[in-house]
Amino acid sequence: MINPTEYLPKSYHARVSTYWWLSRWAYLKFILREASSVFVAWFVVVTLLQIRALARGPADYAEFQHWLRNPLLLALNAVSLFFVIFHAVTWFNLAPKAMAIRLRGKRLPSIAIAGPNYVAWVVISAAVAWILLRG
Amino acid sequence: MANRITLEVTRYDPAHDEKPRLDAFEVPLRKEWVVLDALNYIKDHLDGSLSFRWSCRMGVCGSCGMTVNGVPKLTCATFLSDYAPGPVRVEPMRNFPVLRDLVVDTSDFLVKLSKSKPWIIRKVEKPLDEEYFQTPEQLDAYKQFSMCINCMLCYAACPVYGLDPLFSGPAAIALAQRYNLDSRDEGASDRLDILSQHDGIWGCTFVGECTQVCPKNVDPAGAIQQYKLTATMEWVKSLVLPRGASSE
Amino acid sequence: MLDISSHDIVLVGGGGAGLRAAIAISEADPKLSVAVVSKVYPMRSHTVAAEGGAAGIHLADDSLDEHAYDTISGGDWLCDQDAVEAFVKEAPVELMRLEHWGCPWSREPDGHVAVRPFGGMKKTRTWFAADKTGFHMLHTLFQTSLKYDAVTRYDEYFVTRLLVDDGRVQGVVALELTTGKVQAITAKAVILCTGGCGRVFRFTTNAAICTGDGMALAYRAGAPLKDMEFVQYHPTGLPFTGILITEAARSEGGYLLNKDGYRYLQDYNLGTPEPKPVLRSMELGPRDRLSQAFVHEQEKGRTVEGPYGAVVNLDLRHLGAKTINTKLPFVRELCLKYEHIDPITQLIPVRPVVHYMMGGVHTDLSGATPLKGLYAAGEAACVSINGANRLGSNSLPELLVFGARAGRAAAAYAAEQKSPGRHLLAQALDEEARLQEQFLQKSGGREPIADLREEMQRIMEQCGGIYRSGESLSGAGAKLQELQDRFRDIRLDDRGHLFNTELISALELSCMLEVAQTMAQCALQRTESRGAHQRTDYPARNDEKFLAHSMAFRAADGRPRVEYAPVTITRWPPAERVYGR
Numbered sequence: 001m002i003n004p005t006e007y008l009p010k011s012y013h014a015r016v017s018t019y020w021w022l023s024r025w026a027y028l029k030f031i032l033r034e035a036s037s038v039f040v041a042w043f044v045v046v047t048l049l050q051i052r053a054l055a056r057g058p059a060d061y062a063e064f065q066h067w068l069r070n071p072l073l074l075a076l077n078a079v080s081l082f083f084v085i086f087h088a089v090t091w092f093n094l095a096p097k098a099m100a101i102r103l104r105g106k107r108l109p110s111i112a113i114a115g116p117n118y119v120a121w122v123v124i125s126a127a128v129a130w131i132l133l134r135g
Numbered sequence: 136m137a138n139r140i141t142l143e144v145t146r147y148d149p150a151h152d153e154k155p156r157l158d159a160f161e162v163p164l165r166k167e168w169v170v171l172d173a174l175n176y177i178k179d180h181l182d183g184s185l186s187f188r189w190s191c192r193m194g195v196c197g198s199c200g201m202t203v204n205g206v207p208k209l210t211c212a213t214f215l216s217d218y219a220p221g222p223v224r225v226e227p228m229r230n231f232p233v234l235r236d237l238v239v240d241t242s243d244f245l246v247k248l249s250k251s252k253p254w255i256i257r258k259v260e261k262p263l264d265e266e267y268f269q270t271p272e273q274l275d276a277y278k279q280f281s282m283c284i285n286c287m288l289c290y291a292a293c294p295v296y297g298l299d300p301l302f303s304g305p306a307a308i309a310l311a312q313r314y315n316l317d318s319r320d321e322g323a324s325d326r327l328d329i330l331s332q333h334d335g336i337w338g339c340t341f342v343g344e345c346t347q348v349c350p351k352n353v354d355p356a357g358a359i360q361q362y363k364l365t366a367t368m369e370w371v372k373s374l375v376l377p378r379g380a381s382s383e
Numbered sequence: 384m385l386d387i388s389s390h391d392i393v394l395v396g397g398g399g400a401g402l403r404a405a406i407a408i409s410e411a412d413p414k415l416s417v418a419v420v421s422k423v424y425p426m427r428s429h430t431v432a433a434e435g436g437a438a439g440i441h442l443a444d445d446s447l448d449e450h451a452y453d454t455i456s457g458g459d460w461l462c463d464q465d466a467v468e469a470f471v472k473e474a475p476v477e478l479m480r481l482e483h484w485g486c487p488w489s490r491e492p493d494g495h496v497a498v499r500p501f502g503g504m505k506k507t508r509t510w511f512a513a514d515k516t517g518f519h520m521l522h523t524l525f526q527t528s529l530k531y532d533a534v535t536r537y538d539e540y541f542v543t544r545l546l547v548d549d550g551r552v553q554g555v556v557a558l559e560l561t562t563g564k565v566q567a568i569t570a571k572a573v574i575l576c577t578g579g580c581g582r583v584f585r586f587t588t589n590a591a592i593c594t595g596d597g598m599a600l601a602y603r604a605g606a607p608l609k610d611m612e613f614v615q616y617h618p619t620g621l622p623f624t625g626i627l628i629t630e631a632a633r634s635e636g637g638y639l640l641n642k643d644g645y646r647y648l649q650d651y652n653l654g655t656p657e658p659k660p661v662l663r664s665m666e667l668g669p670r671d672r673l674s675q676a677f678v679h680e681q682e683k684g685r686t687v688e689g690p691y692g693a694v695v696n697l698d699l700r701h702l703g704a705k706t707i708n709t710k711l712p713f714v715r716e717l718c719l720k721y722e723h724i725d726p727i728t729q730l731i732p733v734r735p736v737v738h739y740m741m742g743g744v745h746t747d748l749s750g751a752t753p754l755k756g757l758y759a760a761g762e763a764a765c766v767s768i769n770g771a772n773r774l775g776s777n778s779l780p781e782l783l784v785f786g787a788r789a790g791r792a793a794a795a796y797a798a799e800q801k802s803p804g805r806h807l808l809a810q811a812l813d814e815e816a817r818l819q820e821q822f823l824q825k826s827g828g829r830e831p832i833a834d835l836r837e838e839m840q841r842i843m844e845q846c847g848g849i850y851r852s853g854e855s856l857s858g859a860g861a862k863l864q865e866l867q868d869r870f871r872d873i874r875l876d877d878r879g880h881l882f883n884t885e886l887i888s889a890l891e892l893s894c895m896l897e898v899a900q901t902m903a904q905c906a907l908q909r910t911e912s913r914g915a916h917q918r919t920d921y922p923a924r925n926d927e928k929f930l931a932h933s934m935a936f937r938a939a940d941g942r943p944r945v946e947y948a949p950v951t952i953t954r955w956p957p958a959e960r961v962y963g964r
Contacts, residue, residue, distance in 0.1 A: 012154060012232060016294075016297045023205070024205070026344050026347065027342070030340075030343070030344075094341060094343070097360050097361075099361070100357070102275075148879055148881065150879055167624075178833075178884075178885070179833030182876060183832065183874075183877055184885060186877070186883070190592050191429065191431065191432050191590040191591075192591070193432065193717065196429075197426065197427065234881065234882050254530050255485040260483065263480055266482065267482060268495065269494055270492065270493070271489075271492060284426075284518070285522075
């Protein structure tokens, strides 16, 4: 490190603005990606509330469903759905970066790792949807 | 295409200035010129007191990293005509203290680099008449990470480094990983002890901008995430097999 | 403001030779304190730009004598053969040492280090790391040097003069770029590893930092510069930028074609064209002969007129995408970026470009100059193993072999010396005063640095080209003297202390003017043609008079005085240089 002496008055340290993440689209996308975990947590809370309502019987469950139809909550859950999907997509797309798998000397392309994740996601979602909606 | 373009260049002389300002210069716009040629034109013909670093002018020495229109770039590999009609803003690299004009203090990187122990570590050295056999596949395992020219554009792009100067940073970690993956090296656990601390690999939140700006496709973000995976595996192994767990 | 520090050995320059020397000293004697003083951070040193490879015998069918013969004949018999014999023996050892330190040499499928053919060599012996050999070597050396605690780095310090007392070099005076402070560093020995001086010419592969600083330091202190007239033109540089396209492109099989698509080298006694490269023939001939062929083609009107002058075409298309992408990826990257050309499908325009100084500070086999306590290694030095023309891939191992030798020799010498005294402080204070007076405090100078530099480069381009004549050379000498005089009236816009790169440019220019003068004078006095020094008025090689090294000493009036010293011949008496047969 440079030690400031009388011969070197000082070097200039630019302060990083609190809004650094607005200065570039890439940084904004990053912050949104990180923020999406809040919405994932929200969905967990909703699911826990749903399970609790289920355990307490039909009356409580009907109340829970009524609560969910509140316009504010509908809006919140719509936004949350978007962010949860965003969270999953960014996660699947980034996962291959952490895994340098080599087959016969050549590194596997990203799609070979992200692809199966997407497929599994679609298949499992379809299975869950079928179970829930068929009745 | 017009034949002139304006450059707005950061000026800062600590002896006189409280903080940096921008000076505007009009320079010729030639199709084969890079931004560095424009800076040299300013220095040679308009204002000799403009200070900046450069050397090889072919993208291999890593001296000329600056911020061009907000993006970290090597000015010797950035064509002026891409910014026509201009103006082009040329500022010093972000996240480093500015010493003078476009020159920043990069000594922190060298400290971080040394901490990564970027050399072959072996328990027993081979004698000089014996070769380390290394197949092309083994070379490929680390080759990409060995291409780092130490230009530090990745540090300029990394918001974590900007907010926390103690963070080891992309290049230092990528170079550690380069040696970890080198089949001749036996020092991965030494490096892990240092880099698995809070300001090492775990400081990284995978913004990924370092990889975006890297002029040599080193992919430091990839190196760090792979390193995190390895570190986690080592930790799990140490829990599950507490004795004799270390494979390195 | 002046600071003083003290080490056992000072290295000026932190490139391949400097770092290798530093490591050699630390390994020879870990108690010696070593200072590496470089005007740039070491990984910026120009070693980083070397591409093609490093030669050292490797395959079973090769021998030391053959490498020696190729080097000596390549140098047109101006090489000191004892030095060459030592060099070829130690080169493979040094390259293997680098392998042990982690250098990512390219490999055969079975894991052995691979070698490729190279210009002027009869056998295949050039080790390589894709086509960024210098880059990988430098980073390996730099990163390895970080292990040694006894090595202290002075990064971005510009050495302005050697401290000489009692006939011995005892340290340096350096300007700390960041603060403008003058630093005196006393030492028992100094090793100059400052590289070449390509920036004396307008069109060069060399980086901005290649300004002959160490050569000028030695010259001013009284050490002679040797063989300065021998300037290598690399046959394949990109037009306008001068960026190097490595010889490896030709060793992988590239052809040089004139405007008619004809492999013109066959007209110049370099062999007959074959589809695959033939060692010591055609495109794998020595660099001086290839560059000379270009000039003749140009005179015959058979070169291609490009937007930046005459060029010929380098054809790599027949090598195929796989070879180009594995063996020559950096070449492809450079062509795409700077010429917007893809060598897989298009021809690359190239022309000869100034690349290397065979000459430099005169040293013996241990890197010692005639000045006690002063050593030199690498391109800044002239041992001489390269003679009148260097073979490609000999200079990277030269850094290692002679960097190590100079390091060990300096370490042995330093162990026997007393520490330098404080009386050197007076010299350092003088130097500080000189810098203030001549540059920083002077106002009203009228000669802009860029103008003087451009005039120097233009005259050297005209007169120090591939072909020279007595008339143009004496014209050059006069012009350079005029530039030296005008330099006293240099104009500086920046007279501050902090990171004053304009002051550094002025200091570099003064080094370049001195070195250019020695080049012009030595070239004028060598009335023969040999290797890279070709005189239109004396077209033949004259072993009777000129089988000798030019030694340029700085006379009292500042001009070069040239003497001659014999070449050491051991086992290879001078003969005809034969290529292509």
